[in-house]
Amino acid sequence: MRPDIEASPKTGSLSGFLAELLAEQRVLDTPVSRFSRAHDMQAPDGSVTRFSELIPLSQPDVDEQYAFQVDLDSCTGCKACVAGCHALNGLDEDETWRDVGLLVSDDAAHPFQQTITTACHHCADPACLNGCPVLAYEKDPVTGIVRHLDDQCIGCQYCVLKCPYDVPKYSERLGIVRKCDMCHGRLTVGEAPACAQACPTRAISIVKIPVIRRNGDPIGTPSTFLPCAPDPAITQPTTRYVTSKPFPSSLRRADANALTVQCAHTPLAAMLVLTQLGIGLQVASSVAITREFTATSIATTGYTLFVAGLVASVAHLGQPLRAWRIFLNLRRSWLSREAVVFGVVMVVSGSHLAATWGILPIAPLLANGSLIVLGTAAIACSAMIYVDTQRQFWSPAWTFGKFLSTAAISAMSVLHPLAASGALLMKLAAEGTHLLPSNRPESPMSLSARLLRGPLLTTFLVRIGLGFAAAVLLATDNLRTGFALFAIGEFVERTFFFRAVSAPGMPGLPKR
Amino acid sequence: MNERIARTLTAREGPMTSELVLHPGGFGLGSVPARLTPEGTAQSVCGFCSTGCSLTVHLDHTGQAINLTPNPQYPVNLGMACPKGWEALTPLGAPDRGRSPLLRNKITGQMEAVSWSKALDTFVNRLKDVQSRHGQHAVAVLSTGQITTEEMALLGALTKFGMGLIHLDSNTRQCMATSHVAYRQSFGFDAPPYTYADFEESDALIFIGSNPCIAHPIMWQRVMRNPHNPDIVVIDPRVTETAMAATLHVPLRPKSDLVLLYGLARGLLDRGAVDKAFVEAHTNRFDEFRTFLADFPYERILRDTALSSATFDRLTEIVATRKRVSFWWTMGVNQGHESTRTAQAIINLALMTGNIGRPGTGANSITGQCNAMGSRLFGNASSLMGGYDFASASHRAHVARILGIPPDLIPTFKSWAYDEIIDGIDHGKIRALWVIATNTAHSWINQSRFAALREKLDFLVVQDMYPTTETARLADLFLPAAGWGEKDGVLINSERRLGVIRKVSRAPGESLSDFSIFKLIAERWGCGYLFTRWKSPEATFGILGELSRGQPCDFSGIKGYDHIESARGIQWPYASGSANAAIGHERRLFSDGQFYTADGRAVFHFDAPRPMPEPPDYDYPFLLLTGRGSSSQWHTGSRTDKSEVLRRLAPTALYVEINPKDAMGLNLENNDTVTVRSRRGTAVAFVVITPNIQSGQLFMPMHFAHVNRLTHPSFDPHSRQPCYKACAVRIDRAPTGLDEADSSF
Secondary structure (H helix, E strand, O other), rough: OOOOOOEEEEHHHHHHHHHHHHHHOOOOOHHHHHHHHHHHHOOOOOOOOHHHHHHOOOOOOOOOEEEEEEEOOOOOOOOOOHHHHHHHOOOOOOOOOEEEEEEEEOOOOOOOOOEEEEEEOOOOOOOHHHOOOOOOEEEEEOOOOEEOOOOOOOOOOHHHHHHOOOOOEOHHHHOEEEEEOOOOOOOOOOOOOOOOHHOOOOEEEEEEEEEEEOOOOOOOOOOOOOOOOOOOOOOOOOEEEOOOOOOOEEEOOOOOOOOOOOOOOOOHHHHHHHHHHHHHHHHHHHHHOOOOHHHHEEEEEEEHHHHHHHHHHHHHHOOOHHHHOOOOOOOOOOOHHHHHHHHHHHHHHHHHHHHHHHHOOOOOOOOHHHHHHHHOOOOOOHHHHHHHHOHHHHHHHHHHHHHHHHHHHHHHHOHHHHHHHHHHHHHHHHHHHHHOOOOOOOOHHHHHHHHHHHOOOHHHHHHHHHHHHHHHHHHHHHHHHHHHHHHHHHHHHHHHHHHOOOOOOOOOOOOO | OOOOOOOOHOOOOHHHHOOOOOOOOEOEEEEEEEHHHEEEEEEEOOOOOOOOOOOEEEEEOOOEEEEEEEOOOOOOOOOOOOOOHHHHHHHHHHOOOOOEEEEEEOOOOOOOOOOOHHHHHHHHHHHHHHHHHHHHEEEEEEEEOOOOOHHHHHHHHHHHHHHHOOOOEEEHHHHHHHHHHHHHHHHOOOOOOOOOHHHHHEEEEEEEOOHHHOOOOOHHHHHHHHOOOOOEEEEEOOOOOHHHHHOEEOOOOOOOOOHHHHHHHHHHHHOOOOOOHHHHHEEEEEHHHHHHHHHOOOHHHHHHOOOHHHHHHHHHHHHHOOOOEEEEHHHHHHOOHHHHHHHHHHHHHHOOOOOOOHHHHHHHOOOEEOHOOOOHHHHOOOOOOOOOOOOOHHHHHHHHHHOOOOOHHOOOOOOOOOHHHHHHOOOOOOOOEEEOOOOOHHOOOOOHHHHHHHHHHHHEEEEEOOOOOOOHHHOEEEEEEEOOOOOOOOEEOOOOOEEEEOOOOOOOOOEEOHHHHHHHHHHHHOOOOHHHHOOOOOEEEHHHHHHHHOOOOOOOOOHHHHHHOOOEEEEEOOOOOOOOOHHHHOOOOOOOOOOOOOOOEEOOOOOOOOOOOOOOOOOOEEEEEEEOOOOOOOOOOOOOOOOOHHHHOOOOOOOEEEHHHHHHHHOOOOOOOEEEEEOEEEEEEEEEEEOOOOOOOEEOOOOOOOOOOOOOOEOOOOOOOEEEEEEEEEEEOOOHHHHHHHOOO
C-alpha cells in the first residue's frame, strides 16, 4: 500500500487538487462547443417543431373567434401545461398564467375526479376589458383574443376584481397586471400556444367557435362552459371543456370549503372612507349652520379628508404616472366615471371652500345643493365599481348602504350627533348580520360569514367596538373623539369589505 | 393627427410589452421569449424520475442555462416533460443552496462555514477515529438513486475498496429493491425487459399499484398514443387519476394483491389460457406453481380481495384473451411486506401466458428515481459493481483486474440493507454515518426513530445541495454538492436507456460535484492512488463499460457521452460491435426466450400470502395508504419545494383523504383539521372527503414531512424494502390551534 497521506502530509498537493476541482466546477462549455452537438440533435430535415396540428389551419371567419378547447377525457392531471406556459413565455418565478384545479364527487357510490386546467377564457364579453379605466385591454377583431397592453396598464387591479375567473395576475415587480394572450405571437407564425405544446396527452388545442354579434360587437357565444365554475352569463367565456363522460350529480370543487382571506387593499379602503367622510362633512357645511363648528372649519376638514382620499387612491396604483389616462373608458368603466366625478367634486367643493374662506370674490360655482347631488353621484360611482363585479358580498344594497351611510353619518355627526349615533348603531347591527350562517353552506355569503367568524373575527370585533364607542361618544356630545373613532371604525369595516369577500374563480386544488 | 392622438392615448409598445415578446429560438426550437433567446443548446436527461426525458437546455453566450424545453427528437419523451422537468433549473438557484462546507460548533451547536481543507480533515480524522475505536465497519453510508452512475460507482469503490467499509446502502432500497431481487431470482439478472414502445403496442395494459398519470406522466403519454384501443386495467385500492382513465378499475382490498394475482393465475389455468409451449421451452418450476395454485379457489379470491365476481371475471378474460398483454407495476407492489413475491406473481403471469419478449408484452417494473437503474448495477451495495457477487472469488478477481486494484481490497460479503444499518446504529455497531443526496430524516419509515438514533451517532456527515433538508439539519458536517445540471454523467432509465446529463450551470459558492467530493476524500483519506484512472466522469464511464462486458447489461460498445447523445440514448445491452443502425431506438429483452439464468430458463417463484403486519383494530381502526400526491412534488420536496410554480400545483399543507361515509361517521367536514395517529407518531392534516378512497382507509401524500412518523416499519424478507403502504391509524379532530404550527411542509 502507498503510505498514508496523514503519515506524510501532502497538504500542498491536496490544496492544489482542491483548487483544480473548484476551478473545473466553474467551467462551462460555451455554446460554440455545444453547437455541433445541438445541430446533430435537430430534426433530420432541420425543421422546427411547432405542434401546428393543435391549432386551426385558417383564421376565424367573421362570426367566429379562437378559443381554447380542453378535452377532459385526455387530461389526467400532470399539470405540465402550467409549467410549460411559464417557461415558454418567460414568466416571473411567482407568476403563472395557467392554473389547475380539481372537481370531485361527494357521492360515496360515484367516485370521480377531474383535473381542470384553466387560463384566460378570452371571453366574448370580457369583464376585464369593460372595467379597465385606461383601455389597456383589447379584443382582437379577427381572433377574438383578449390582449392586455402592458405599457398602458396603470396597475389599478380593477380587472382582477372584475374577472370572475381570477385570470389577470398582478406583478409587484412591474406594478401592472399580466395575463394569457393565447400565445398570439406563436399563433401568428403557425405555432401552437405553449400550454397546448406542453400537454403530453394533447388535451389542449385551439379551435374556432361561433360568436353572436350585434352591431359588430360580440355579445355572446352559445356555450355550456363547466359545472362548478362561475356563471358564464357574466362574461361569455369561450373555452370549451369537452368530455364524453357525464359529470356526477354531486360534483364539488375541491377547494369549495377553503377559506381565503382576500387582499385588504388598504389604500383603497382608506380612499373610500376618506372621500365619503369628506363629502359628508362638506355637504353638512354647505346645507346647514352647525352648533359648535364654523362652516369654514367643517368645509376645510371635509375637503382635506376628501383630497387625502384621492391621494390614497393614487397610492393604490402600481403605475401612478400613467394614471392621467384614467378617463379613457367612460363608456364602460365605473372606475373612469368615478375618477371624472371625483375630479368635478374636487373642483366644485374646492370653489365652495374658497368661497367660505372668502378667497374667491365670486359666489360658489354652483348652488350649495349641487354638492349633495355631486357627492352622492361620486359615492354611487365608487359603489358601482364593486357592484359591477357581481359579487354577493358587494351587492347593491350592501355596497350603497355601507358607502352612503359613511357619508351620511359623517354629515350628521356635525349636524345632529344623536341622529348620527343612532344611524351608526343601526349600521353596526346590519353588519352584525354578516356573521349569520346562510342556508347554503357553500354560498359566497356563507364563506364571508365563515371568514368573519374565523380568521377575521378579531378585526370584526375591533370594528364593532370602535363603532359602538363612537356611537356613545357622539350621543354624549364628545364630537371630535367620537368622529375620530367613527372614522377609524369605518376604515376597519372597509378593510374587511375587501378581505371578507368571496372571490369567484375556477375550481382550485384542495386547500386548507 | 387622429393617429397621433391615438398613439399618445394608447401605449402599445414599451419596455413592459417588450418583456414578453417572442422570438424564433433557433436550434430547431419554436418561439422563445426574446430576452431568453439562446446562443446555443445542450441536451441533458432529466434528473428527477426514471422516465429519463431529454431536455434541451437553452444556454447564454457563457454556456449558462437560461431556460429549457423538452426535446422533441428523443424517443423517450417526444418533446414532452412533466412540471418537474420544465422546472428542473429552478431548484439550482434556490437561496438556501449550500455554498461552503459547514461544521457544527461544539460549543454553540450552530453550523459554521469552514474551508474544504478543514472539512476534509474533519471528515477523515473523525471517521478514522470511529474506525479505530469501533472497527472498520462502524462507518456506514446511505446513498441515493439521484446521482450519476459514475458517482455511484466511485462512491462504492472509494468506501468499500479504499476506506474499508462494508455497509453502504441507498435510498433505492425504498423504491426499487423489490424489482431488483424479483428480476434477479426470476430472470437470472436485474433486467426490466421492456421498452416504452410496448405501451403503444399492447392490446391490454395491466397497471398494478401504479399511477403513471401523475407518477410517470410522460410514460402515460405513450399509453394515450396506443392505436389499438387497448384494455387499460388498473389494480389499485384507490380511484387514482389512472384508475379514472382506465377501462377497468379493480379496487381490491389493500394488501390482497398477492392473493388476487395468484387467483388470476389460477383463473387462467382453469380457462386453459396457458402458453404451454413457451412454459415448457423457457421456464422452470411451473408444475410446482400449478400445484400451489390449488390453494386459490374462486371463493377465496373474492373473499380476500373484496372484488365483485364480474370485475374479477373481466380481468381474467382480458388477460386470457388479449394477444399482447403487458403488466406494469410500481410502488404499490414494491413497497409491501411480501413485495418480492408479489412482483414475481406478476412475472409468473407474463411467463405462463407467454406475454414476454414480444412487442406490447412483458412483466415490467416502472422504476422510481432517475438513476435507480444505475444504482442497481453499479452502487456496489448488495451486489459487487457491474452485477457481480461479493461472495464469489472469481467475480472479485475479475472486478479487481478491471479496476487495477488488489483483489483482497474487495469485501467478501454484501452490505447490510438500509433497515439493518438503522438497526446497527441502535445497537451501537454503526457509530458514524455518511448520507449522500437523500433525506432519511423525512423519508425513512417510522422517521421519528431516525431522529432519536441521531444521538447514538458519533459523527453524521450529510452531502447534499441544501443544508436545509431535514437530515442535513441533524448533521455534524455538511458537504455542499453540485446538483443535476451542474455536472456531467450518465443516468440509466426505466427501459435500460443510458442518457447523459450535462454541466450547464455554475454551482454556487464552493459546492462541488459529488464526483469531485469523492475524489478529494479519496486523496485526503490516502487511497487516491486506487482511482488514478477515474480521472473524470467520462473516463470512469469507460471503466464501467469494461466492467459490464460480458454481463447482461453489457454496454462496452458505447464509445462515450457524445455517442450516447447522438444515438438519442442507448439501451443496454450494447456490446462492442453492436451496430447502432441495426439495433434500433426501442429494444426489448428475451425475444429469443433465453433468460439470464444458468440454464437460460426463467423461474416461477411463489410463497403463501401472509397477513399484513399491522391490520386496523379497535384502537387504530383505519388503514393508512401513502403515496405520490401530485406530479409536481418529488419525494421529500427538497428540490421541488424550491419552485413557486411547482408549489402551486399541489396542496401546500398536509391533507388526509377520507371516504364520505367515514367522514360522516366521525362528523368531519372538508377542511377540518385532524390528527392522524399511529402507534408510532402523530401528524396533523386537513380533511379532504372523497369517495375515491374506500371506507376504512385513509390516504396521505408522502411528500409532507410528518407522514412517515406514522408508517409501520415492516419489510419484505427478500428485498428488505419497507412497506410504506399499510399501517393502522386513528383519526381525531385536532385541538384548536394545532393547524398553523404543524401544517407546513
